[in-house]
Amino acid sequence: MNRRGVVGTFWRAAFICILWPAAVCSAEIERVAQEEQVKAAYLYKFLGFVDWPASAFDGAQSPFVIGVSGTDALADELAPMVANRSTNGRPIVARKISAGASLAGVHVLFIGRQAAARTAALITAARDLPILIVTDSEEAFAIGGAINFVLVDNKVRFDVSLRANEGNGLKISSRLLGVARRIQGAAP
Amino acid sequence: MMPRRSSGSLQAKLVGVVLLTTLVALVVALGAMIAYDLRAYHRSWVNDMAAQAQLLGQTTATALAFDDSKVATNHLAVLQSRPQVRAAALYDARGKLFATYTAADDRTAFPAAPEAEGVRIQQRELLVFTPVFENGELVGTVYLRADYELYDRILSYALIAVVVLAVAMVVAYLTSMRLQRLVTRPILSIANVAREVVQQRDYSRRAEKMSDDEVGALVESFNDMMAETERRALENEAALAEVAREVSERRVAQQEVMRLNEQLELRVHDRTSQLEASNRELAQATETAEKANRAKSEFLSSMSHELRTPLNAILGFGQLLSVDGVTLPPTKRAEFTQHILKAGTHLLNLINEILDLAKIESANLMLSLEPVVVADVLEECRSMLEPAARQRGLHMLFPPALGLSVVADRTRLKQVLLNLLSNAIKYNRENGVVIVECAPVSHDGVRVSVRDTGAGLRPEQVAALFQPFNRLGQEAGMVEGSGIGLVVTKRLVELMGGRIGVVTAPGSGCEFWIELKQALAPAASAANNAERTAPVPLASPGLKKAPLLLYVEDNPANLRLVEEIVAFRGDLRMLSAPDAQLGIELARAHRPQVILMDINLPGLSGTDARAILSADPATEQIPVIAVTANAMPRDRAQSMAAGFFQHVTKPINVAMLNAAIDAAMTQRDASSLH
Numbered sequence: 001m002n003r004r005g006v007v008g009t010f011w012r013a014a015f016i017c018i019l020w021p022a023a024v025c026s027a028e029i030e031r032v033a034q035e036e037q038v039k040a041a042y043l044y045k046f047l048g049f050v051d052w053p054a055s056a057f058d059g060a061q062s063p064f065v066i067g068v069s070g071t072d073a074l075a076d077e078l079a080p081m082v083a084n085r086s087t088n089g090r091p092i093v094a095r096k097i098s099a100g101a102s103l104a105g106v107h108v109l110f111i112g113r114q115a116a117a118r119t120a121a122l123i124t125a126a127r128d129l130p131i132l133i134v135t136d137s138e139e140a141f142a143i144g145g146a147i148n149f150v151l152v153d154n155k156v157r158f159d160v161s162l163r164a165n166e167g168n169g170l171k172i173s174s175r176l177l178g179v180a181r182r183i184q185g186a187a188p
Numbered sequence: 189m190m191p192r193r194s195s196g197s198l199q200a201k202l203v204g205v206v207l208l209t210t211l212v213a214l215v216v217a218l219g220a221m222i223a224y225d226l227r228a229y230h231r232s233w234v235n236d237m238a239a240q241a242q243l244l245g246q247t248t249a250t251a252l253a254f255d256d257s258k259v260a261t262n263h264l265a266v267l268q269s270r271p272q273v274r275a276a277a278l279y280d281a282r283g284k285l286f287a288t289y290t291a292a293d294d295r296t297a298f299p300a301a302p303e304a305e306g307v308r309i310q311q312r313e314l315l316v317f318t319p320v321f322e323n324g325e326l327v328g329t330v331y332l333r334a335d336y337e338l339y340d341r342i343l344s345y346a347l348i349a350v351v352v353l354a355v356a357m358v359v360a361y362l363t364s365m366r367l368q369r370l371v372t373r374p375i376l377s378i379a380n381v382a383r384e385v386v387q388q389r390d391y392s393r394r395a396e397k398m399s400d401d402e403v404g405a406l407v408e409s410f411n412d413m414m415a416e417t418e419r420r421a422l423e424n425e426a427a428l429a430e431v432a433r434e435v436s437e438r439r440v441a442q443q444e445v446m447r448l449n450e451q452l453e454l455r456v457h458d459r460t461s462q463l464e465a466s467n468r469e470l471a472q473a474t475e476t477a478e479k480a481n482r483a484k485s486e487f488l489s490s491m492s493h494e495l496r497t498p499l500n501a502i503l504g505f506g507q508l509l510s511v512d513g514v515t516l517p518p519t520k521r522a523e524f525t526q527h528i529l530k531a532g533t534h535l536l537n538l539i540n541e542i543l544d545l546a547k548i549e550s551a552n553l554m555l556s557l558e559p560v561v562v563a564d565v566l567e568e569c570r571s572m573l574e575p576a577a578r579q580r581g582l583h584m585l586f587p588p589a590l591g592l593s594v595v596a597d598r599t600r601l602k603q604v605l606l607n608l609l610s611n612a613i614k615y616n617r618e619n620g621v622v623i624v625e626c627a628p629v630s631h632d633g634v635r636v637s638v639r640d641t642g643a644g645l646r647p648e649q650v651a652a653l654f655q656p657f658n659r660l661g662q663e664a665g666m667v668e669g670s671g672i673g674l675v676v677t678k679r680l681v682e683l684m685g686g687r688i689g690v691v692t693a694p695g696s697g698c699e700f701w702i703e704l705k706q707a708l709a710p711a712a713s714a715a716n717n718a719e720r721t722a723p724v725p726l727a728s729p730g731l732k733k734a735p736l737l738l739y740v741e742d743n744p745a746n747l748r749l750v751e752e753i754v755a756f757r758g759d760l761r762m763l764s765a766p767d768a769q770l771g772i773e774l775a776r777a778h779r780p781q782v783i784l785m786d787i788n789l790p791g792l793s794g795t796d797a798r799a800i801l802s803a804d805p806a807t808e809q810i811p812v813i814a815v816t817a818n819a820m821p822r823d824r825a826q827s828m829a830a831g832f833f834q835h836v837t838k839p840i841n842v843a844m845l846n847a848a849i850d851a852a853m854t855q856r857d858a859s860s861l862h
Contacts, residue, residue, distance in 0.1 A: 038255070045253050048323040087323055155255060175249075179256045 031154065036071070038156045039149055040078040043068075043110055043134060046147065047087040049176035052107060053169035056130040057090070064090050067106035069097035069122060070115025070136075097122070103129060110134045111145070119143060130169050146172070150181060157181040198372050206364035207357060214349075214356050222345040226338055233336070234307050237316045240273070241330045245320035248278055248287070252320055252328040255280075257287045264289035270334075274313065277331040278320075286328055302329035312336050374403040378410050391418035487672075494538060498531035505531075543839060544603075545672050548679045550819045552837060552844070555597040555683055559707030562626050562636060563589035565598065569605045573613060581619040584609075587626045594634045594704035596684045601704075605636070607677045608700050612640040615698070629703060637701035645692040653690060654678045735781035735853055739764045740771035740797065741815070742790055746838065750784065750815075753842055760849070768792035772800055775807050782852040785832070787816040795830045802831055811852040815840065 047064050064087060068075035075096045082092035095106065099118055103109065109131050111119050116137070123144040126133055135145030146164035150157050160177055163185035177183055244263065251260035260278050267273045267289050276289040279302040288298060308315045316332040374397075381395045391414060397407045505524040509516070516524070547553040566586055577584050594601070612622045620641035629635040645653070654674060681688045686704040737760045741747045747764055754762045763778060765771035768789045775783060783801070787794035794814065801807040811833035816823070819837040827835040833855070834848040 042254065045323070049250070157256070158254075179250045179254045179259050 035151070035156060036074050037077050039110075039136070040074050040081055042149070042156065042158065043074075043078060043108060044082050044085065044087075044092065046108065046132060046134070046176070047092065049173035050132055051171040051173070052130055056107060056169070058105075060089075062090060064092045064108070065095055065106050066092065066108040066110070067095050067097040067103065067131075068110045068112070069118070070112025071110075072096065074110065074112060103131060106131055108132045108134060110136070111140050112136050113140075116140070128168060132170055132172075133164060146170070147180075152181065159184065161185050198375060199368055202368040202371060203361060203364045206360055206368070210356055210360040211353065214353050218345075218349045218352065222342070222349065225345070226341060229341060230338055233314065233334075237273075237314050237332055237334050238307055238318065240267075240270070241316045241318035241332045244276065244278075244332070245318050245328075245330045248330070249320050249322040249327055252278060252280060252286060253322045260287035261289070263287075272337075273332060273334045275331075275333040279329040279331065281326050281328055283329075296333070299331065302331060305329075309336050309338075312339055371403070374398045374407060378403075378407060381414075382410070385414065385417075389421075391421045491542065495535065498535040498538070501531035502528050502535070541672055541676055543841075544676045545679075546819075546839075547841065548676060548683070550837065551821065552819075552841070553680075553683065554844070555600060557595050557597055557684060559593045560596045560598045560601055561591065561593045562634065563587075563591070565602050565605060566624060566626070566636075568602060569609055572606065573609050576610070577613050577622065580613060580616065582613060582616055582622055583620075584622045584624070586624050590626065592626060592628060592634050593707040594686075595707045596686075596704055597680075600680045600684065604677050604680050604702065605638075607673045608638040608702075611673065611700070612638050612642075612698075615642040616640045617642055628706060632706050632708075633703045634706045635701055635703045637699050639697060639699040641697045644694045644696050645690070645698055646694055650690060650692060654688070734759055734761050736760070736778055737762045737782050737784065737849070738771060738775055738778070738780040739784040739815075740766075740768060740789065740794065741784070741786045742766050743786075746786075746815075746840070749840060750845075753840070753845060756842075757846065757849075768794060768797035772797055772807075775801060775810060776804065779806070780810060781856050782833075782849055783810055783812045784815045784836075784849075785812050787814055787818060787827070795827075798831055809856070811855055813848050813852055815845070 043066055047066075066078060066082070068078060075094060078094040082094055085092055097103070097106070097109065099115075103122075103126050106126070107130070109122065109126050111122050111133065113136050115122065116139070119135070119140045120143055123133060123140070127144055132147065133145045135141045135143075135148045138148065138150075141148030141159065141161065144164055146161055148159045148161070150159060158180055159182040160172060160180040161184040162172070165172065244267075247266075248260045248263045251257070251263065257278075264276050264278065264287055267276050268291075271291065273289075274291045274294045275296060275298065277298045278286040278288075280286040283301045285298060285300075302319075303315075303317050305317050305319055312335070314332075314334045314336040316330070316334075318330045318332075319326055320328045320330055374395075377398070378395045381393050385391060385393050394411045394414060395407045397404050397411075505528045509521065509524055509528075544553070567589075570584065570586055574584065609622065609624070616622060622641075623639040624636070625639070626634065626636045678688050681702050681704070684704060686702055688700070688702045690698055690700050692698040737754060739747065739750050739762060741750070741764065751762060751764075754760050763774050763780065765774050768785075769792055771783070771785070772792075774780075785794040785798060789797070792800075794816070798812050798814075801810065801812060812831075814827040814832040814835045815838065816827075816835070817838040818827075824835045824837075833852050836845050836848050
């Protein structure tokens with residue numbers, strides 16, 4: 001599913017390339033690749049703006065684990081990106097979440113579009129765990145995502161839902177809220 | 189090295205010091221304050237801006253991280269509340285301009301790329317670049333550009349400082365002007381006192397002490413000094429007064445000396461003028477003497493001529509009469525005899541006059557002054573001259589007898605009048621008149637004047653009239669005369685204490701006058717006078733016991749004359765010797781009563797002979813009378829000094845000789861009685 005999603009996106013880009021003149025085609029492919037890269041970077045950056053409860057970690061030096069499902073391409077981008085990085089003194093590990101895999105030890109779960117079939121299951125499984133659920137579509141976000149990537153003017157933005165993390169002990173920094181496109185569940 | 193002398197008053201200096209001090213203090217204080225303030229401003233502003241940039245970085249870090257330039261722009265817009273911030277910008281991690289903010293009126297462009305971190309001041313603006321990190325990663329750079337008002341502040345501060353300085357200086361000036369009096373008034377008071385002391389020389393002035401500070405001490409010192417100076421001044425004044433007194437004394441003394449000098453000069457001048465006068469008189473006398481000498485020589489030559497002229501007539505006619513063998517008729521003989529007599533008479537007169545003059549000149553003339561009745565003398569003269577006047581047809585008018593008498597020698601007065609009258613007859617015109625007048629003049633004089641009607645005299649003739657040895661009327665040739673009659677006359681009148689003069693003009697005749705002193709006692713009558721002047725009664729001649737007279741004389745003629753004189757006396761016997769040697773022997777042998785001694789004798793002189801005689805006891809008592817031609821007064825004095833009894837000059841005056849002989853015998857008799 002992940003591969004298909006990525007491939008689908010790729011193919012869509014390739015299809016556009018076929019229909020459009022060559023220059024436009026290559027730019028489209030480039031833009032899609034950049035989009036994946038930006039989303040990977042955002043996933044990594046979110047770590048700094050969210051507080052996890054201490055119980056979410058095995059120890060003081062336990063790494064952050066970013067789980068990626070539904071898109072291998074993004075997971076492939078993310079893995080080298082975080083390889084030598086750390087946040088709050090903790091190393092970062094990128095992990096592909098295949099279907100049926102356990103979500104134990106995962107701090108951030110990205111649910112790509114290609115995992116649409118498993119989205120509900122993943123959200124349900126992760127809902128009570130101290131996991132920041134990041135979605136890539138309105139549907140998934142509506143089910144229970146905390147942060148949802150949106151494309152605005154060809155730029156990657158995101159919406160935040162405060163309700164998603166009620167009860168799982170996560171606190172999203174107000175600074176992150178400041179750059180969110182929309183915030184759902186905020187006090188009126 | 190002398191300290192530099194500054195001008196200006198003490199007040200100005202004090203004010204200047206205050207002002208300068210104030211200025212320096214203010215400048216330093218203001219400078220320090222301004223420097224401090226500017227430094228604080230600079231640091232606070234730089235820190236402020238740096239902090240602002242930091243804050244911006246933090247607030248926009250998320251926006252940068254999530255590439256949200258809109259949010260970033262919103263964050264930057266907060267800077268509107270800081271108008272000093274002119275512009276701000278955010279660059280992303282790649283250096284691309286991410287978000288900007290610009291103050292409303294700013295048009296400055298943004299830098300193309302972020303520069304190195306830090307704060308820079310550029311063209312009165314502060315530029316800040318601050319990198320923005322998020323989670324340890326560089327996410328971008330904040331750029332801030334703000335006003336940097338340091339220079340404006342400097343300007344403002346400078347303005348304030350100037351104003352403050354001005355105000356402070358004015359206040360300081362006014363204050364110091366008031367306060368400096370505290371310091372300067374006592375000092376100026378001393379200065380005033382000192383100046384007045386110098387100007388008025390009043391050392392009693394004292395400065396007023398106004399304070400107890402150093403100036404007070406100065407006042408005390410000044411007053412002490414003034415007291416000392418006053419004491420010295422008083423001493424000096426005393427000394428000066430002393431000096432002035434000495435000077436005035438010296439001046440007085442000097443004036444006295446000068447006055448004496450002037451007197452001395454005056455006296456010297458007087459003496460000098462006296463000397464000059466006497467020199468002039470001497471020169472005049474010398475000239476007169478020389479003139480007289482010349483006149484005497486001329487007189488001698490003319491006298492020789494005058495004496496020869498009548499002698500020529502006498503000898504000539506005498507020869508004619510004595511020619512043997514020639515018988516002259518009686519009338520002729522009578523005529524010749526008349527000529528001889530006339531010439532003889534003339535010669536006699538001439539000789540008499542010369543003798544008179546000689547006697548007068550040698551001061552040998554003896555006068556016996558006595559009251560003389562003028563009328564008597566005139567009468568005698570008239571009887572004597574009447575024939576001569578009648579011979580020339582002249583009328584002689586005599587004054588009436590007034591009984592006037594004068595003090596005179598009768599004989600000499602007669603001689604004088606005869607001379608004047610005979611001149612009046614001689615120099616009168618034919619049938620003229622001779623007028624004689626006699627009248628008292630002034631209070632005690634008698635004037636007798638003789639006026640003729642002759643040709644008169646010219647002024648130059650009048651001037652020479654009474655000069656000795658000047659012959660008058662010589663040029664006329666027609667009148668005989670020795671030319672010395674008037675001279676003798678004048679001398680005689682003067683000897684009798686009278687005056688003689690002449691009033692004349694050419695063509696109007698001459699008036700000769702004499703003035704003699706009037707005799708107060710009545711004169712004796714002519715008869716009495718005649719008795720008194722009668723000669724000494726003659727001794728009987730040939731008397732054997734008659735006194736003996738010795739005459740020592742080498743000249744036979746003189747010997748003969750004296751023999752005749754002695755014979756005429758009749759009371760003396762006489763011996764004679766031709767030289768002194770024989771005379772001395774005769775004197776020793778005969779013991780004469782009196783000796784007559786010539787001085788210029790051959791061999792032994794009369795003076796030596798006299799000395800020999802006086803050395804001999806046998807002859808020392810005999811009076812010796814010098815009879816000599818040495819007639820000068822000096823000769824007389826020598827004779828008297830040599831011991832001669834008397835000095836009788838030749839030509840021998842018979843009367844004088846007789847008188848000398850009588851005196852000698854009287855003395856001899858007197859001495860022999862002892």
